[in-house]
Amino acid sequence: MRTLLLAAVASLALTAHAQADQQFPATLAGHAILPAFTMVLPPADAPRDALVSGRFAGPGNLRVDRPGATPGTTGPAPAGRPTGISFPFIGQPVQGFSGIKPVAGEPGAYWVLTDNGFGNRRNSPDALLMFHKVRPDFAAGTVTVEQTIFLSDPNRQIPFRIAYEGSDSRYLTGADFDPESIQPVADGFWIGDEFGPYLINIDLQGRVRRVVETRLDGQPLIGPDHHSLQVAATPTAATGFRVRRSGGYEGMALSPDGTTLWALLEQPLFTAGSDQAEGAFLRMIEFNIPRGEWTGRSLRYRLEPGATAIGDFNFIDGNRALIIERDNGEGHPSLACAAGQNPPGCFSGPARHKRIYVVDLSTPDADGFVRKVGHIDLMAIADPQNLARTHGDRAASVPRTTFTFPFFTIEDVAMIDADHIIVANDNNLPFSAGRHLTRADDNEFIILRVPELLRAR
Numbered sequence: 001m002r003t004l005l006l007a008a009v010a011s012l013a014l015t016a017h018a019q020a021d022q023q024f025p026a027t028l029a030g031h032a033i034l035p036a037f038t039m040v041l042p043p044a045d046a047p048r049d050a051l052v053s054g055r056f057a058g059p060g061n062l063r064v065d066r067p068g069a070t071p072g073t074t075g076p077a078p079a080g081r082p083t084g085i086s087f088p089f090i091g092q093p094v095q096g097f098s099g100i101k102p103v104a105g106e107p108g109a110y111w112v113l114t115d116n117g118f119g120n121r122r123n124s125p126d127a128l129l130m131f132h133k134v135r136p137d138f139a140a141g142t143v144t145v146e147q148t149i150f151l152s153d154p155n156r157q158i159p160f161r162i163a164y165e166g167s168d169s170r171y172l173t174g175a176d177f178d179p180e181s182i183q184p185v186a187d188g189f190w191i192g193d194e195f196g197p198y199l200i201n202i203d204l205q206g207r208v209r210r211v212v213e214t215r216l217d218g219q220p221l222i223g224p225d226h227h228s229l230q231v232a233a234t235p236t237a238a239t240g241f242r243v244r245r246s247g248g249y250e251g252m253a254l255s256p257d258g259t260t261l262w263a264l265l266e267q268p269l270f271t272a273g274s275d276q277a278e279g280a281f282l283r284m285i286e287f288n289i290p291r292g293e294w295t296g297r298s299l300r301y302r303l304e305p306g307a308t309a310i311g312d313f314n315f316i317d318g319n320r321a322l323i324i325e326r327d328n329g330e331g332h333p334s335l336a337c338a339a340g341q342n343p344p345g346c347f348s349g350p351a352r353h354k355r356i357y358v359v360d361l362s363t364p365d366a367d368g369f370v371r372k373v374g375h376i377d378l379m380a381i382a383d384p385q386n387l388a389r390t391h392g393d394r395a396a397s398v399p400r401t402t403f404t405f406p407f408f409t410i411e412d413v414a415m416i417d418a419d420h421i422i423v424a425n426d427n428n429l430p431f432s433a434g435r436h437l438t439r440a441d442d443n444e445f446i447i448l449r450v451p452e453l454l455r456a457r
Contacts, residue, residue, distance in 0.1 A: 021357075024456065026376040028383040028403050029420060030138030030447035033390070036429055036440040039091035040148050042128055045169045053126045054087035057118035064088060072430025072440060074330070074343075081344040083440035085430035092128050093117075094145060095429035097443055098250070099131075099182040099192075099312060100412035100422065109135045109146065112412065113182040113191070115426060117174030120246070121195060121225050124174025125163045131182055131189075131206075136422075136445045141389045143445060149206040151179070151191075157208045160227035172208075178225075180411070181252035181312070183261065185289070190252070192263050195225040197248030199263065199287060214243075214263075215294045216285055221269075223248055242269045250411065251313025253321050261287040262361070264301065264313045264323070281369065282310060284361075299361060300369045306353040311411040311426075316454060319362035320373065322413045322421065327353040330408035330434030333379075334395035344438050351406035351434060354378040356413055356423070358456050374456040378405040378423070381448065392435035407434040407441060419451040 042050040055063050058070040067090050072083040099113035112134050117127020133147040151172040153162060163175040177200065181192035188203040199212040214221040222228070223243030232239065243265065250266030264284045268277040284299040301310070304325060311324030331347030338346070358373040365371070383403040391400070405423065409432070412424035425434075427441035435441055 021372040022374040022456065024374050024376050024450060024452040026378075026381045026453070027449040028381050028385075028387050028446060029449045030136075030445075031387055031389045031403075032136035032138050032141050032143050032445045034094070034134070034143035034145070034443040034445075036095065036427055036442045037085060038094040038145070038443070039089060040094055040130075040145070041091055043150055043169070043171065046128065046150070046171050047164055047167050047169075049126055049164075050092065050128055050171065050173075051090065053089050053092050053128070054118055054123075055126055057087055057123040061122045074431060074433050078342040079348040081433055082438050083430050083433045084438060085440045087430055092130070093429050094132065094148075095443060096426050097424050098180040098409075098411040098426050099252075100414050100424055101182060101184055101314070102414060102416070102422075103133055104184065106133075109133055110414070110422065111182060111184055111189075112424070113179055115174075115180055115411075116178035116194075119428065119431065121175050121178070127174040129172040129174065129177060129179055131179075138445075138447060143443070151177075151202060151206045151208065153208045155207065155209075158211055178246075178248070180248070180250045180266070181263075183252060183254040185254070185258060190254070190261055190289075192249030192252035194246055194248030194250065194266065195223060196227070197221070197223060197243055197263075197265070199249070199252075199261070210292075212287070212292075214285065216283060216298060218296065238273075242272060244268070244270065247309075251310050251323065253313045253315045256315055256318055259289050261289060262299075262313070262321075263287060264310060266309045268303070284370070298368065299364050300367065301359065302369050302372070304353065304355075307355075311409060312413045314414045316358070316415045320358055320360050320457070322415065323357045323359055324410050324413050324423075325353070325355045325357055325375075326410055327351065328408065329353075330406060330432060331437070332392065332394035332398070332404060332406050334398050335393060335437070347434075347437070351379060351404070351408075354405060354407075354410060356421070356453070358453055360457070374453055376448070376450055376453055378410065381405065381446075390435065393437045403446075405444075405446065407444075408432050415454065416447065418454060419449055421448050421450055421454070422446070423448060 068086040073080040097112040098115040103109040113131045117124030129151040178194040191200040201210040247267035251264035282301045286297040329351040331350040333350040357375040381403040407425040409426040411426040
């Protein structure tokens, strides 16, 4: 009897270990860089206003018309550091990739989505919304932008006033939406937005066909930048929203059969009627594409201690998906500020929790939490072949065979094949500097060899 009991306990322990989240190795297989200061001209039929961008991205969101008049920093003193790039910009920045997907039938090409511009609705009314087809050349370490598609609403499908309402072309700006996730379908794309949060369906030319309001548990779900909200006439009045600012759809995965979108919020919801989070987890909400409606089903994604948000979300098969989980830090921990030390010679809040998880949506627990199968650590990537194009600023004692991805926002991950994934950062131009102490981050693309992660179940 004792032998049978011990065997049963051992069997349960092995089962629990097999189902527990495990850390897997990641090896750098390629590194390519698109320089931070990469610009495109607006379309010829866009308002002349769009020839200069970032005029309202400085202190107080007050207009500054002279290009290059405002130095970019990572934040106010004493923690902020100069990034070496000033704005407003002549043209539109390509920067800030917040979603990635391989281009069907074109190996080596990827759709990447530029986010709302400069970080929020107030500071981005002259930032055009767009996405691109890019082709990283990992042998040369460069990235080519092959196509740019600007979002527009010529058929007036958006139910609220847009920034360029009076124009014929009706191009969209960062005052209208904050696009953070993209999924191509046969006749266009679906985009996940943070402001509403909304789902936006566009055609192959970037023209809006439909804007979908969010519903959770049968009720509308909105954030503080939803078009319906306004400041109340009394300071004691409550404003009803549950989605945090910059907490809408950061990730959105498309099922391999193309019928289902799972829209994943970036940050925890507020408890209804409260300013407190409902828990250390995120909501994942199911949308049926053929029916064009929310199914009423939702799941939960648990954040690990130290994590504040997710960055991207893409399926690798019918049940399992990749999710980026991160903290709000940037910079290598070896140069963390010591007591009494201030930037720019150190990182006041270095990157520590930057991971990519494989999760299984087919086996949620009784409370609706998806199962975390395993993860890789983006702060501990092996580079035995010395493929890194740059290591940036870090202590000389850090081995060159270790590569890190120490960015504030890492918002792009997708599977390439059975052994490899592609990862990229959102460089928040000109406000992030995680690779270097006083230099704006570039848009970096890396290929990681992670066969154990992709096979984990």
